[in-house]
Amino acid sequence: MGRAGTASALPDLASPDLHHRLTAGMGAVRRLLDVLRAEMGDAQVSAEMNDTSQIIMAEVLNNVVEHAYGFAHGQPMEVSIWLRPDGILCEVRDEGVPMPWGRVPAGVMPVVDQDRPATLPEGGFGWALVRDLTQDIQYWREQDQNRLRFFIPAEVEAD
Amino acid sequence: MNLTFTEHDTCGVVHLADPRLDASIAIQFKEVFRTLTAGGGDVILDLSAVEFLDSSGLGAIVAVYKALGPDRHMALAGLQPPVEKVMMLTRMNSVFAIFPTLGAALMAAGPTAAE
Numbered sequence: 629m630g631r632a633g634t635a636s637a638l639p640d641l642a643s644p645d646l647h648h649r650l651t652a653g654m655g656a657v658r659r660l661l662d663v664l665r666a667e668m669g670d671a672q673v674s675a676e677m678n679d680t681s682q683i684i685m686a687e688v689l690n691n692v693v694e695h696a697y698g699f700a701h702g703q704p705m706e707v708s709i710w711l712r713p714d715g716i717l718c719e720v721r722d723e724g725v726p727m728p729w730g731r732v733p734a735g736v737m738p739v740v741d742q743d744r745p746a747t748l749p750e751g752g753f754g755w756a757l758v759r760d761l762t763q764d765i766q767y768w769r770e771q772d773q774n775r776l777r778f779f780i781p782a783e784v785e786a787d
Numbered sequence: 788m789n790l791t792f793t794e795h796d797t798c799g800v801v802h803l804a805d806p807r808l809d810a811s812i813a814i815q816f817k818e819v820f821r822t823l824t825a826g827g828g829d830v831i832l833d834l835s836a837v838e839f840l841d842s843s844g845l846g847a848i849v850a851v852y853k854a855l856g857p858d859r860h861m862a863l864a865g866l867q868p869p870v871e872k873v874m875m876l877t878r879m880n881s882v883f884a885i886f887p888t889l890g891a892a893l894m895a896a897g898p899t900a901a902e
């Protein structure tokens with residue numbers, strides 16, 4: 629397959645512990661999240677790690693639906709997950725449009741000022757949550773696909 | 788989506804019966820919430836049935852709170868661990884009064900609210 633760059637440095641990428649293909653859509657993402665929660669539970673992933681994974685996967689997968697595919701239904705998505713003692717490695721692939729400027733968004737948590745309710749942010753949390761809860765986010769294009777890989781450490785500092 | 792409104796003496800309670808408040812129901816949630824609470828007064832949002840909140844769902848909660856206007860309060864009740872985690876990571880726990888149960892929120896709202 630000629631995988632380039634960081635992909636070849638990791639020995640176990642050929643055989644993920646969990647692997648799913650789905651067609652893009654919010655309903656399909658929601659169903660996959662339910663499946664992943666059950667599978668991780670069966671694999672003895674802790675409840676806290678499972679919750680954290682749900683938060684991250686929901687943001688990443690819905691981002692594909694909304695932005696890579698612009699809500700067009702039926703497009704291919706693929707999720708691979710490796711369960712490791714020190715955390716969970718995830719890779720998400722899609723054939724949608726590239727990320728803006730070819731980068732993962734900066735994901736700075738929006739400012740929340742409880743004394744000025746009218747200014748409270750109603751969006752911009754998604755990538756900030758992903759950045760907070762993951763390590764080593766990598767994004768690249770390969771064979772006209774978006775590839776996003778990130779690691780969810782078993783104990784993460786929430787900042 | 789299953790959103791209901793119950794009038795109490797000192798406030799109204801909005802209960803979401805869905806297990807996920809996420810991107811797939813966020814817009815509908817905002818619309819129905821605004822309709823249900825149009826009569827005025829303070830509001831408790833009962834999230835005890837909600838197992839999962841994503842950024843779109845959080846945005847919807849903030850939007851309906853802001854739409855209540857400066858003179859109406861909104862408290863949250865019954866946050867499950869994944870929901871509480873998102874509220875804390877985004878610092879939104881500093882914005883809302885948060886109660887472990889709906890009963891506790893009603894007690895705080897006033898002595899006759901629970902009746």
